[in-house]
């Protein structure tokens with residue numbers, strides 16, 4: 001076997017190993033993202049900053065925390081389930097919109113417009129004074 005034949009066989013062998021791994025595990029070939037934080041438990045001071053104003057929001061530890069126009073709080077995973085871009089809170093529509101390809105999610109994180117096909121994870125919130133606990 002000459003060098004050219006050897007490289008052709010090695011190259012084909014490597015490609016043959018890679019293709020079934022991708023076909024067998026389609027999820028690993030997909031661009032979809034599922035990076036929702038787990039075991040979430042943190043506290044924010046909503047007396048100052050963007051959460052002090054109705055309609056404001058921020059992202060902390062991968063969680064988007066929003067204050068609705070009526071003053072209640074929402075918390076969902078920030079990364080769009082399509083390709084991982086952080087979504088924005090749309091106070092006017094009380095929903096979440098991905099700036100990358102336009103996916104939209106309800107105020108509970110459910111998909112209302114693709115291309116995302118999986119919802120955002122929702123987290124609980126409890127307000128005590130100006131201290132907002134966000135948790136799984």
Ligand code: FES
Nearest residue numbers: 080082083098101
């Ligand atoms: S990354 Fe959000 S719609 Fe594509």
